[in-house]
Structures are given as structure tokens and as C-alpha cells.
Amino acid sequence: MKNKKGFTLMEFIFVVIIVAVLSTFAVQTYSKVRERAKMSDAANMMAQGVAAQERYFLKRNAYTNKWSYLDIGVENKEGLFKNEDTSEVYYTKGTGPDNTGNGFAVDFEFDYYHHGFAVAQRVGSEKYTYKLVRPFGQGQLYCIPVSENEEDVNFCMDYAGVDVMTDLPTNPMVPIPQKIKLDMK
Known part of the structure; x- marks a missing residue:
């Protein structure tokens, strides 16, 4: 009886x-975890x-x-950038006004009824373009797909825990934000 050692081609x-299939799932999961x-x-x-x-x-x-008017000490951080409209945007993860980083541009916006929102727009990524909206006085964070980008929709659906796009929470920033009188001291 001959003793075979090694693997056959099959x-x-x-x-x-098997390794290729497992690594595909691992890369997708890792990408979502990083996001x-x-x-x-x-x-x-x-x-x-x-x-x-x-x-x-x-x-x-x-x-x-x-x-910079707020008491959280962001005025000295690299991420703070003044807009042309005298508001300020805070950029996360090395992202800057040229959108070369891979993070978020966080800004404050106000609607016609003076409701305030913290809005974080995903920038610097070709894969994701969604935004996050958090109304003042509420703890809820909304993930809003900016376009019909499949990656955005899937990511926001996963975040919201829904199975179909129509079940995603609607953007709380309705009507469309407009310029209102703010404290510009």
C-alpha cells in the first residue's frame, strides 16, 4: 500500500x-465596521x-x-474652517475644506421655524455620500442617503434597522433650511 502525502489539485x-469566499465577507464586514x-x-x-x-x-x-462660540474648545483644533457665509464647519478625520480627507463636515443648520440641527455630511469618500442629522433637543440621529447611491441606502438601512428603503426615517429638516437671524457677536 502506497502512502500518499500532499494535496490533490481538486x-x-x-x-x-473557500478562502476567497470567506475573505470577501470579511472585507465587506471590515468596511462597514470602519464606516x-x-x-x-x-x-x-x-x-x-x-x-x-x-x-x-x-x-x-x-x-x-x-x-468657536461654543464652550467645547474646538476653536484651536485643525478641523475648524470658516465658511464664506461666516459660519463655521468642523471637519473630522483630517478632512478639510478641499474634501481630501475621509471624514465628515459637521455644521449647524436652521430651518424656517428656527429649529436647529447638527448636520454631518460625509465627504472625501467615493463610496459613501450620506449625511447625519441630529435635531437640537433630541437624542435621535438620522442617517439620510444623499442620493440613490446603493451604498448609502444600504448603510442607512442597516443603521436604522430596516429592510426596505421606504421604511427609512424621513429627514427631520423639513422645510428646507433657510438663513435666519443668528447671534453673530
């Missing part, structure tokens, strides 16, 4: 196929901004669209 091909981590950074910054806006409102009876 066994080797079978192992390669969730970036989202978590933006959500944390938004929560800090909303809490600071509420404290600012208690002192001055008005909201502001400037991060």
Missing part, C-alpha cells in the same frame, strides 16, 4: 475557493455640539452657527 482548488467608527466620531462631535448649543441658548436666548 483539494487545493476547493480550499482556495461605523467614522460615523461614531461624527455622531460624538454632533452630540457635543448640540449640548453646547443648548447651553449657549440658555445664556443668550439664541443659537449660533459658529463652533
